Amino acid sequence: MLAVLIPLTIFVMFAFRQQWVKLVMVLLLVVWCQQLVMTDGRAAMLVVVMTVALLLMRSWLGRATLAGALAAFWVAVREGFGPAVALWAQVYAVWDQVDEAPRSSWLRVQLMKSGWHMLRESNWIGVGPGGYGVRNLDPDNPVNIWFMPNAHWGMLEVMTEYGLVTLVVFLLVLAGGAAACLVLGRRRRRRDAAFGVGDFASRWSSARVWLSMTSIMLMSVPVISLSNSTWLRQPLTAVHLATLVAMVAGTLARTALVPRSAPATHG
Structure with missing residues (x-):
């Protein structure tokens, strides 16, 4: 849930101009991030980092800021700065534990191998709803x-x-939706430019931030699903997908009347 709440809070913080709204969102972000650290949700942390990075990559200033932050982090790790070293240890452990049974990374690799075996045995059509849990415990499964x-x-x-x-098909739907949001964002930029709206104001307008956040949240679905043991059967999955549907619907409503080019002027 935090992996969905944090990106939405970031969107509201950028999309609304009222200072009191921004203040409330900042306070909520502090609370959400504190909860995220306390629960040690690495998949959710990855989604948050991905969201911030993709938002920053929308402009040259953001890309420069992101590059500077990565360089500063690298220097901090090399110099032995405590918090940076601890964060790097968390990231490195994900790869370092792949061969260490029964650590989390090793376990996920074995679960993938088990699923691939089931898929091949089913002639690539799947073992049916709920079949993973049953087949994974099957003694005939060589990687159960x-x-x-x-x-x-x-x-x-x-x-x-x-x-x-x-x-x-599911991944293509997510990728297609994300790509469509990016295309609509470019169309919105051309329209704003034609009406004399500055690039910075256009880039951080509520409409374009909405498009960016919808695109990012669609792309983050595979990553968010890493945090669920049974993604298809958890109520939070329905909440997440319903949120995405609402955001896509909002995107369509916001951009339905956006022209492909500036209207002709008559003098």
């Missing part, structure tokens, strides 16, 4: 994880239970 019946990644769950084609 007897103490872990859940896929722990939504995309693996979709592929294993509903087939490879279903997963590809």
